[in-house]
Amino acid sequence: MVTRKEDFSKWYLQTIQQADLMDYSPVRGCMIFKPNGYEIWEHIQDYFNKRLKEEGVRNAYFPMLIPESFFTREKDHIEGFSPELPWVTEAAGEVLEERLALRPTSETMIGDAFSKWINSYRDLPYEINQWANVFRWEKRTLPFLRTSEFLWQEGHTAHANEEDARQRTMRMLGIYAELLEDLLAVPVFMGEKTPSERFAGAVQTFSVEAMMQDGKAVQAGTSHYMGTKFAEAFNIRYLNQDNEHVYAHTTSWGVSTRLIGSVIMTHSDDQGLVLPPAIAPQQVVFIPVGPKKKLAEVMSKVDELNEQLKAVGLRTYIDDSDNSAGYKFNEWELRGAALRIEVGPRDIENNQVIMKARDEDEKYAIAMDSLSEKVQQALEDMQKRLLQKARQRNQANMYTNIDTLDELVSHIESKKAANEVPGWVLIGWDGSEESEAKIKELTGFTTRNIPFNQYFEGEDALVKKETCIVTGKPAQETVWIARAY
Amino acid sequence: MVTRKEDFSKWYLQTIQQADLMDYSPVRGCMIFKPNGYEIWEHIQDYFNKRLKEEGVRNAYFPMLIPESFFTREKDHIEGFSPELPWVTEAAGEVLEERLALRPTSETMIGDAFSKWINSYRDLPYEINQWANVFRWEKRTLPFLRTSEFLWQEGHTAHANEEDARQRTMRMLGIYAELLEDLLAVPVFMGEKTPSERFAGAVQTFSVEAMMQDGKAVQAGTSHYMGTKFAEAFNIRYLNQDNEHVYAHTTSWGVSTRLIGSVIMTHSDDQGLVLPPAIAPQQVVFIPVGPKKKLAEVMSKVDELNEQLKAVGLRTYIDDSDNSAGYKFNEWELRGAALRIEVGPRDIENNQVIMKARDEDEKYAIAMDSLSEKVQQALEDMQKRLLQKARQRNQANMYTNIDTLDELVSHIESKKAANEVPGWVLIGWDGSEESEAKIKELTGFTTRNIPFNQYFEGEDALVKKETCIVTGKPAQETVWIARAY
Incomplete structure (x- = not known):
């Protein structure tokens, strides 16, 4: 096992493989999200979908294939993205008349739709989001953080004026900051990108950036104010209250599966994966201990406690495999289970369990009574501790x-x-x-x-x-x- | 407005457009799922994800691009799918050494992964699902029902023996039947496909089929028993308890966004969209009525009632636009709101509201007390009525x-x-x-x-x-x- 100090890159690849989060695929730069890795994304989706609902932004889905002619309509956009595009040139045995790009982002496709859907000031704001796979053919790839195909959400909105559009741009940046800090326990740096780092076609790009344990940065989310640039390229105009045809102001904003990489690199340690409880696929793992002949009694208690935790909505797992307790302890440290609860015959006699949080060295005994409340509290404490620890490291x-x-x-x-x-x-x-x-x-x-x-x-x-x-x-x-x- | 009797196809296209469910895109056969259409899919996802969790099947995500050489490993599979495949031949300015297909289904990609992940009988069953976009370049397309790009879930499982694999195949078919009947109120015909209609590469294919109002069938979901055909093609072998390397038995099963088309064609009528309440984006629409000068009083009561319904988790909408009540009634019939609730000054005096279910002709007054319970009951009744009505039509x-x-x-x-x-x-x-x-x-x-x-x-x-x-x-x-x- 290589440590972070010895070789951070190697440590990262080892950590995600041993936690069974991903695998490589035969297609260059395209990775497989295994269930433990994908579930992190599902928790991010749940959180963000709730926030979108509060904002009145609805989900939709747009075609993945984008005609080449669409890209050329916004000069900066095509310049920025063309070096990374994969192209469909044949389908069903025939050469296509026009090449179709695998979307790297959907401003063009959605801009074209907005131009049809938006006619009057009454139609504004028009605010939608989509969850989708996108493609950027990268030369150097890194699981979760830089892959040729990745998953993301992309929000696209059109507004009557600059003020409304800027408000949406900043509001989403704030929501991303909350997503990172509250859900992922990753402290963020909010600010504006310099012109050379702007999204291709944006008037201004804002980002939430995060610092990994190796001091490197991850651009974790971006929110763009497009002005009327895409509206002009795609003719998104509306009749205002003075009966004039004017251009809408648009925004777009996105976070992707690179968030998974960021959360891993922020919290994990030399023993393996560490995840904030809010997104950990296993929040609590029960490990029965003690002699074989007492196992039935122990398992019966474990089942009872497990039901208590499940009843309050916790994600739990009972490791009743044949492996040794020591092996299991190590295994669940590698896999980032947030809390481990050991139960043995003597614990049952003492009406207690042994609990250990993944990010702490010590384990301690707690009384079984009101276990679910104590576990919930322990998970909340861990969630806060991880954010705090990351903040302190950032400061340093x-x-x-x-x-x-x-x-x-x-x-x-x-x-x-x-x-x-x-x-x-x-x-x-x-x-x-x-x-x-x-x-x-x-x-x-x-x-x-x-x-x-x-x-x-x-x-x-x-x-x-x-x-x-x-x-x-x-x-x-x-x-x-x-x-x- | 064309009626179903006059021209069913035209009626269908008119219904989905007027309900604002979709739009066409500039890419042949690829459609846009607008929020009202996409939300139906989200309800299907929620239902099915819960069922998967009960089954212990976890979600994952696999690369969309599949190397050509993968397809050729299973002879029937490539024969079945090659006429419909779009191909990526260039990326980032270079011609690829091997063409990459846009997935029409993922048996090959997942088979390759299974061959690495499955080693011992202890690894079985290995059961995963993915939500993904897939491509089949269709000559004749129809929104939701037959599109070149569509969304689906595809489950893939590997088992130690034929019996286990067949059990999973049939169990998923049963879950699809419940999804259609319980959630979509679409009665199904379960059975086995004939050999000529089998999935390319399957030993047996089973389907749930549904009858539309024009008497035509939709193959709404399929579940395939693959035997060891894909295991042999992709070398999915495991060490059994007798220490022999043997092939796993695999299954796959899927439903797609064509379910959206099926549910629309099953229930809608000449006044527009009809959706079962369980998936309707608007379960209840409030329409304030009466003279303008009383509007403030009415709106205050509507807000209060709306809060009551939202508190029990109902999806509600208040139509306080400037349009006439008659216009609104028509609009929400077109859009398939399940229940309409009118509230006017006289209703408030009489402590009542006027309620109309989308699938019934009559509206009726009900007392305001315990409105949320009555509304929930009315929605449940409507859900049952729609299934019953579809059953009767099928019988006929x-x-x-x-x-x-x-x-x-x-x-x-x-x-x-x-x-x-x-x-x-x-x-x-x-x-x-x-x-x-x-x-x-x-x-x-x-x-x-x-x-x-x-x-x-x-x-x-x-x-x-x-x-x-x-x-x-x-x-x-x-x-x-x-x-x-």
Whole structure:
């Protein structure tokens, strides 16, 4: 078993395989989501569908195949996506007249539909979401985090004016932040992407970014304000209250199965998978212990306790296999069961069980009475602990006092030499693409986002950097930079 | 508005468009599922996911793109599907070394995975399901019922022996029957498909078939016993308890978004969409009536009643638009709201509301007290009524006394002349493909399935036909034939 310190990449691949979350497929860059991995996605879907319902956004489904001519209508969009598209060129034995792309995202297909569906200001806002598979033919892939086919939700909305559209853009970003922090226990950095990192075709792109244990960043969710760019490309116009035909303002926003990778990389440890209880496929695993001849008695009690927990909606599993208790303990640490409950003959005599949370070292005895309430409390506590622990680690890995490229390079080198993570660095930036390119060339760091004022617990304001780390010119923006997945 | 009698096909297309369930897309045969249409699918997913959980079958997700070489491993499978496959031949600017098919079904991809995952009898049964988009490039398409891209679930299981695999095959068929009858209020005909209608690569295929109002059949769900055919093609072997490497027995089973088409064609009428309450996006629509100056008072009562219904989990909508009450009544009939509740000032004085079920002609006053219970009861009653009504119509359209091809032809002609539906005909069949071909050639009727003994309410046994309708030879099987979608 390789540790995180020894080789983080190898540790990640080992962790997801040993937890039985995925497998590789014969198609380059396309992975199999096994039940334990897919179930994490199902919990994300449940959470997000509830939020969408509260927002009045309904689900729909649009065709996966997009005619080539659609992409060319929005210049930036085709430039951004064409290098990654797979194409259907033949079907049912015939060569197609026009190539069909496997969707990398659906602004074009949905823009075309909106142009038919939206006619009057009464039709606005028009707000829909779809859960779908999408394709971006990646050169270097990594399970969950970067795959040629992945699953996501993509929301698309059209509004009467800029203000409404911007409100929806920011509202969804906020919901993504809550999804990450409340459900996945992954603390986020909210902010705006720099122009070079914008979604192809957006006026502005906002993101929630997350810091992994190796200090690298994951862009975990994005929300885009499109202005009238797609409305102009696809002729999404409506008759306003002054009887004029005007363009709608559109947004789109998405999170994908890369969230699964992010949550794993945030919480897991050298013993295997750690998942927040809210999404763990196994919230509680019962392990009967003690001599064989007492097993029937133990199992009868375990069944009774299990029913109590199931009755309050907990996801439980009884491991009554022939393996040794020690083997089972290890197995369920690898697989990320949130709580382990051991029950033996002596525990029954003492009216207690032995409980251990996946993220703690110690196990402890608790009285059997009102077990379901205690278990629910223990799961809630663990959920909070994981978020807190991730927050503390983020704090320790955020650097705000680096002012020049030399300092940045030596910071990274000294961290590397000490086998520590270089973390994220908050820099001043003159706003030029050249400066971004220079940073990337020298360090591999890229701009993550221009933060909103909301990160440093206990501090009111974000540090503002006055000069550009590259050119020394006055900074236009203060930006997080980091290596990224 | 065209009626069902005048032109059933036109009526269907008009009904789904006016209910805002779908739209066409620029890609041939690929449709857009609008929110009202997609929500029906979501209710089907919820129901089926609960059933899967009870069965211990877990969801997973497999890559959509399938290498050409996979298809060729099972001879019947490639023969059956190759005429309908779309192919990806280029990606990211390069021509692929091997073409990749857009999955029409996933036996091959999942068979390959099973061969890696299944090693010992301890691994069996291995039972998974996936919700996915699939592609079959159809020449003639019809929204929901036959589209080039559609959504479905496909279950795939591997078992230690034939008995276990057959049990799973039949159990899923039974669950499909319950899904159709309990959730969709569509009565089903369960039986076995003839060899010529089998799934490509199956040893036996079983189906649930449903009769539409025009007497045509929809194959609504299928469950396949594969024997060891796919296990042999993909080397799915396991070490049994005698330490021998033996082939697993596999099954697969699926239902698709064609269920949406079936439920619409079964229940809707000349006033528009009719949906069973269990899947209706709008179970209750409130329509405030009366003079404008009383509207505030009425709306306050409507809000109160609406909250009561929402509190018990009902899907409700308040139509407070500026349209006239008459316009709204018509609109919600078109859209298939299950119950309409009118509330006016006089109703409030009388402590009553006016309720109308979508499938009944009369509306009636009910006291406001315990409204949620009464509404729930009314919805349950409607759900039962729809199933019952469909059963009665089926009974009226089933013919069991037709013994020769001449009789069949004249039956169909006389029905046609009377503008009545020819329905389904139970025939004796000598078991030859030639006889099936002959029937199809002369009448357009195809074999639906060889029924299990379970259709005629009030009769113990199914009619058994002694001679083949085509050749007059002794019948091998008694088979339902009908025109089919």
